[in-house]
Amino acid sequence: MEEYPESxxxxxxxxxxxxxxxxxxxxxxxxxxxxxxxxxxxxAEDDHGEPFYTGFCFSCNQxxxxxxxxxxxxxxxxxxxxxxxxxxxxTFTKPPKQPPMNAREVKAFMATKTYNTGNYRGIMDEYSxxxxxxxxxxxxxxxxxxxxxxxxxxxxRGFKCRNHPKxxxxxxxxxxxxxxxxxxxxxFNSGGKYLLIVGGxxxxxxxxxxxxxxxxxREKYKGQEKFSPIPVVxxxxxxxxxxxxVARQQDWCNTYDIIIIGMDNxxxxxxxxxxxxxxxxxxxxxxxxxxxKDPNKMLQLGMSGQFVRDFYGxxxxxxxAVKTSHNLMPSVREELLRPRITxxxxxxxxxxxMGGGPQQGRIINIIGDTSVGKSTHINGxxxxxxxxxxxxxxxxxxxxxxxxxxxxxxxxxxxKNLVRMGDGEExxxxxxxxxVVELCQDLWIDEYGEERFTILDDREGTIEALEGQLExxxxxxxxxxxxxxxxxxxxxxxxxxxxxxxxxxxKRFVKKGFTxxxxxxxxKPSPDKDGKVRKINEYDALGSSTVVQSAAINILIxxxxxxxxxxxxxxTGVEMPKCRGGVTGPAGxxxxxxxxxxxxxxxxxxxx
Numbered sequence: 001m002e003e004y005p006e007s008x009x010x011x012x013x014x015x016x017x018x019x020x021x022x023x024x025x026x027x028x029x030x031x032x033x034x035x036x037x038x039x040x041x042x043x044a045e046d047d048h049g050e051p052f053y054t055g056f057c058f059s060c061n062q063x064x065x066x067x068x069x070x071x072x073x074x075x076x077x078x079x080x081x082x083x084x085x086x087x088x089x090x091t092f093t094k095p096p097k098q099p100p101m102n103a104r105e106v107k108a109f110m111a112t113k114t115y116n117t118g119n120y121r122g123i124m125d126e127y128s129x130x131x132x133x134x135x136x137x138x139x140x141x142x143x144x145x146x147x148x149x150x151x152x153x154x155x156x157r158g159f160k161c162r163n164h165p166k167x168x169x170x171x172x173x174x175x176x177x178x179x180x181x182x183x184x185x186x187x188f189n190s191g192g193k194y195l196l197i198v199g200g201x202x203x204x205x206x207x208x209x210x211x212x213x214x215x216x217x218r219e220k221y222k223g224q225e226k227f228s229p230i231p232v233v234x235x236x237x238x239x240x241x242x243x244x245x246v247a248r249q250q251d252w253c254n255t256y257d258i259i260i261i262g263m264d265n266x267x268x269x270x271x272x273x274x275x276x277x278x279x280x281x282x283x284x285x286x287x288x289x290x291x292x293k294d295p296n297k298m299l300q301l302g303m304s305g306q307f308v309r310d311f312y313g314x315x316x317x318x319x320x321a322v323k324t325s326h327n328l329m330p331s332v333r334e335e336l337l338r339p340r341i342t343x344x345x346x347x348x349x350x351x352x353x354m355g356g357g358p359q360q361g362r363i364i365n366i367i368g369d370t371s372v373g374k375s376t377h378i379n380g381x382x383x384x385x386x387x388x389x390x391x392x393x394x395x396x397x398x399x400x401x402x403x404x405x406x407x408x409x410x411x412x413x414x415x416k417n418l419v420r421m422g423d424g425e426e427x428x429x430x431x432x433x434x435x436v437v438e439l440c441q442d443l444w445i446d447e448y449g450e451e452r453f454t455i456l457d458d459r460e461g462t463i464e465a466l467e468g469q470l471e472x473x474x475x476x477x478x479x480x481x482x483x484x485x486x487x488x489x490x491x492x493x494x495x496x497x498x499x500x501x502x503x504x505x506x507k508r509f510v511k512k513g514f515t516x517x518x519x520x521x522x523x524k525p526s527p528d529k530d531g532k533v534r535k536i537n538e539y540d541a542l543g544s545s546t547v548v549q550s551a552a553i554n555i556l557i558x559x560x561x562x563x564x565x566x567x568x569x570x571x572t573g574v575e576m577p578k579c580r581g582g583v584t585g586p587a588g589x590x591x592x593x594x595x596x597x598x599x600x601x602x603x604x605x606x607x608x
Contacts (some may be wrong), residue, residue: 035059058240191255349588394479
C-alpha cells in the first residue's frame with residue numbers, strides 16, 4: 001500500500017475482499033478470509049488531487065492495493081468504477097481524537113445509561129454491572145447500544161460503543177483503543193492461577209458468568225469452600241489487534257500461572273490466538289478450542305457446561321513445539337529450504353562465509369565505529385535488498401530523514417552523487433527530466449505497480465514506538481526484512497532491562513519468519529601499545545550485551561580513517577565473530593574507489 005501522509009481510515013468496517021480478488025485471479029499469494037467486518041479502507045489523494053482507496057483487513061492481516069479494489073464490494077462501497085475512478089465521491093470525515101475522560105465526565109456519562117437490559121445476549125445484568133457495561137435502551141427496554149469502559153493505569157478514560165447488533169463505528173467517547181488496558185483488566189489486579197483471554201467484551205462477560213455460575217454450583221452441592229473468581233479479559237479493538245495489546249500488558253498477564261487463550265472458533269480466531277501466544281511465556285499458555293463459535297454464542301445456546309469443560313480442557317501451547325525424533329524431517333526440510341538473502345557483489349566473501357547469505361528469520365548485527373563508512377555500506381545493502389530480497393524490505397531510519405535516505409538511494413540508483421550536482425533547484429531540474437523520472441520510478445515502484453520498500457522516519461525515539469512500527473510495517477505494508485539504522489540511537493537512552501526486553505521482542509519477531517538487520521555504533525576504541533587504534537570486537541557495541549548475544553550473525557567493520565596510505569584509508573576490513581551455520585573470522589575487505597565512488601571487493605579490484 002502506498003503511504004500518503006494525508007490518507008485516513010474512512011471509519012467503515014466492511015467484509016474482507018480477499019476471496020473476491022482471488023476468484024478473479026491475482027498475481028499475489030493472497031489467502032481466503034471470511035471476515036464480515038475486518039476490512040478498513042483508507043482514502044488518499046494522488047498528485048492531481050484525485051481520490052483513491054486502499055484497504056487492510058484486521059482479521060487476516062492482508063493489505064489491498066488501489067488497483068485491486070475496483071470491481072469488489074469494497075470498491076462499490078466507495079463508488080469506484082471498473083477502471084478505479086471514483087464516479088461519485090462520498091464524504092468521509094476523519095473523526096477527531098478525543099481526550100481522555102476524567103472522573104467527573106465518567107460519572108456524568110454513566111448517569112445517562114442503564115445496567116437494566118433484560119439480560120442482553122444471555123448475560124445477566126449483574127455481570128454486566130460487574131464489568132461496567134452500560135447501555136442505551138428504547139421505550140420498550142430493548143438495547144440500542146452497549147458501552148464498554150476502557151482504562152489506563154487503572155482509571156476509566158473512555159467508552160467503546162457497540163450499536164446493536166454489531167456496529168462499532170459511532171458513539172465512542174474519550175480515550176479508547178490498543179493503548180488502553182485489556183477490557184476487564186481493572187477488575188483483576190492480584191494475579192493468581194488462571195487468566196482467560198477471549199475475543200471481545202460480550203464474550204468476556206459471558207465467559208466470566210459461565211465460570212462463576214459453575215463455581216457457585218460446586219460450592220452449593222458439593223460443600224466446597226468458596227472459589228476465587230477466574231479473571232477474564234479481552235482486547236478492546238478486536239482480535240486482530242489482540243497480540244499487540246497483550247504485548248503492552250505482558251507484565252500484568254505474567255502475574256498469572258496459567259494463561260488460557262480462547263478466541264473465536266474460526267480461522268481468524270485461531271490466527272489471533274497464535275499471535276497472542278507468541279507474546280507470552282510459552283510454558284504458561286494454553287489454547288482453548290470452544291465447541292461452539294465463541295463464549296457468548298455458547299451461553300445463548302445453553303452450552304455453559306460444555307464451555308466449562310472446554311475451558312479446563314485447554315491444551316498446552318508448547319505441546320505443539322515438542323516433536324519426537326521420528327517427526328523431525330519436515331522441520332529439517334523446512335529449514336534447508338528457508339530462503340537466503342543475498343548481499344551486494346562486493347560483499348561476496350561475507351556471503352560465502354554465511355553459506356550463501358543469511359537465511360530469513362534471523363537477527364543480523366552490523367557493528368562499526370563512528371565514521372568508518374557504515375552509511376555507505378548500509379545504503380548499498382539496502383539498495384541491493386530493494387531489488388533482490390525475497391521479501392519486501394522496510395527501513396527504520398533513526399539518523400537520516402526519509403528525504404535524506406531516499407536521496408542517497410537515488411544517488412546509487414542513478415549512479416550520480418546528487419548532492420554534489422549543485423543547489424536544490426539544479427538537482428530537481430535534473431530529476432524532472434522525463435528519462436530520469438522513468439528511472440526514478442523504477443526505484444519506487446515494481447513491475448506490478450506495488451511499492452518496492454517502505455521507510456519509517458522515526459523521531460519519537462522510544463523502544464515501544466519502534467516495536468509498534470515494526471508490527472505495523474509487517475502487518476499493514478507486508479514488509480518481512482527490516483533494517484534498523486541505527487538501533488543504538490534508541491537503546492542508548494534506555495535501561496539495560498528495557499534493552500533486554502526489546503531483544504526478547506526481536507527474537508519473538510524473527511521466529512515468525514521476519515529478518516532484522518541492526519546497525520550498531522561502538523564505544524570509542526582505545527589505542528594499542530603503539531598508539532594505533534585497535535580493531536573493535538563485538539562487545540564494543542554500545543548497550544546491553546544481550547544485543548550481540550541475541551543475534552545469529554555479528555558482522556564487524558573497521559577502517560583506519562587516519563591512515564596516510566590512500567589505499568589503506570579507503571579499505572574497510574570485515575570480520576564475522578559469530579555466524580550460526582557459517583564460517584567465523586575474516587570475511588573480506590571492501591575498497592572504496594574515490595574516482596568512481598563505487599565499492600569493490602579489494603582483492604577483485606587490485607587483481608584486474
